[in-house]
């Protein structure tokens with residue numbers, strides 16, 4: 001079978017590249033190892049019939065704000081894509097059983113902050129106002145190839161309009177740790193903890209340089225634009241993309257892993273599938289598979305590439321994550337107040353000290369005593385995902401070791417995830433029960449994905465790393481995945497990379513797939 005481009009992997013970036021190339025007249029095929037498309041964006045009845053759980057990503061705000069969505073919006077919506085907005089976006093609960101949250105109504109958010117610190121309430125308003133004029137530049141940079149003329153032009157334009165002082169402040173934001181940034185802007189520890197929790201969605205403990213950006217962006221973007229989840233499940237974006245791909249003449253081959261990349265005179269000329277079929281690619285082979293699954297594996301070693309391979313070898317995974325999916329009789333009875341039942345996310349990460357400790361334990365190979373929890377309540381927004389009156393709960397456990405060297409609490413003896421995941425899930429439920437008493441009695445069904453289960457589900461999540469590569473500064477921007485190769489090319493002619501391991505990294509923003517396709521056409 002002959003195509004202009006063959007894409008390895010039907011994650012949302014691979015699909016975005018395929019949809020965009022097909023729009024520009026390329027013949028494309030996407031070959032996916034799993035029987036389901038979507039990679040880290042899948043929805044499944046993981047516990048009981050009628051309970052639809054987002055296995056990994058739940059928050060689709062990045063997709064909704066993406067250039068890819070913007071460029072294909074009408075067709076995607078016509079193919080069934082739907083979002084459900086959250087009015088109450090995220091909150092944190094604290095040890096004294098109070099909470100602080102961000103709702104799209106700024107007066108509501110500010111009232112909560114003002115009760116803690118009137119000065120911080122003013123600072124929050126100022127930050128939101130600044131964000132209004134900064135956002136086009138920051139999102140513009142995150143949506144430009146790195147490096148590129150477009151990125152340089154944007155910086156130039158920002159300098160002309162906002163001045164040198166603004167550039168310095170923005171550079172500081174990009175480099176600062178969450179703690180340093182938040183200490184410089186606010187005084188109340190609860191507000192700072194509420195924002196810093198977003199750092200742990202990536203792999204930024206409060207003290208890690210470069211970690212300030214995500215807490216800043218998530219806090220300000222949720223305040224300014226809100227959050228969205230998928231109508232019926234996060235898979236709404238995948239279903240719409242695969243349907244649109246087919247409409248545009250693309251082929252999607254599921255349940256058939258790519259086993260080899262074919263070369264002709266040193267150029268990638270196609271792929272060989274596990275079932276023996278060969279797909280020829282006249283113009284490009286695009287990998288949405290993690291680069292470590294490609295080089296030295298699907299491609300075999302080549303001495304002429306030794307420098308690149310050695311650098312890629314050092315591309316680090318972030319810490320692991322665990323997902324606990326619960327089918328519930330009702331929403332959790334939050335001790336901090338009924339109002340929490342309306343929030344899309346509730347973070348159980350009550351102070352920066354526990355975040356730092358959990359991170360240090362996890363990167364040291366220990367099961368954290370007190371992990372940070374992201375508790376997603378999708379059915380608070382979208383009841384269609386569960387039978388009448390019932391609910392699903394999405395609990396992401398941050399952060400965990402891929403390989404277990406011990407238990408920081410000294411209670412769990414096993415050293416394999418298969419052996420201990422149930423015991424560790426009980427620790428998580430104990431923490432949840434402190435903030436939502438009686439949660440265990442509400443559970444109708446559960447499904448637990450350890451870091452290793454997540455990798456089994458999607459080989460790109462190496463060691464359960466939900467980022468497909470740490471986002472620390474030495475692996476981001478110009479350095480993702482390897483310095484000199486941040487513009488999706490590889491040392492092999494005709495072979496390109498996209499996906500979370502490449503700029504602009506993890507999340508559902510479809511940025512790499514979309515930008516790569518635009519660079520190719």
Ligand SMILES: Cc1cc2nc3c(=O)[nH]c(=O)nc-3n(C[C@H](O)[C@H](O)[C@H](O)COP(=O)(O)OP(=O)(O)OC[C@H]3O[C@@H](n4cnc5c(N)ncnc54)[C@H](O)[C@@H]3O)c2cc1C
Nearest residue numbers: 009011013033039040057058059258289466499500507508
């Ligand atoms: C638990 C979890 C929760 C998350 N929550 C959020 C969230 O709420 N919001 C958000 O924005 N982001 C979230 N993320 C991050 C986000 O989901 C991912 O960064 C993103 O979906 C990755 O997309 P991708 O296109 O890079 O590839 P992936 O989704 O990783 O897909 C890669 C695909 O390639 C396939 N593949 C690999 N090797 C081969 C091969 N040899 N042959 C064929 N196919 C192959 C895989 O099977 C997979 O389907 C979360 C991630 C995880 C793991």
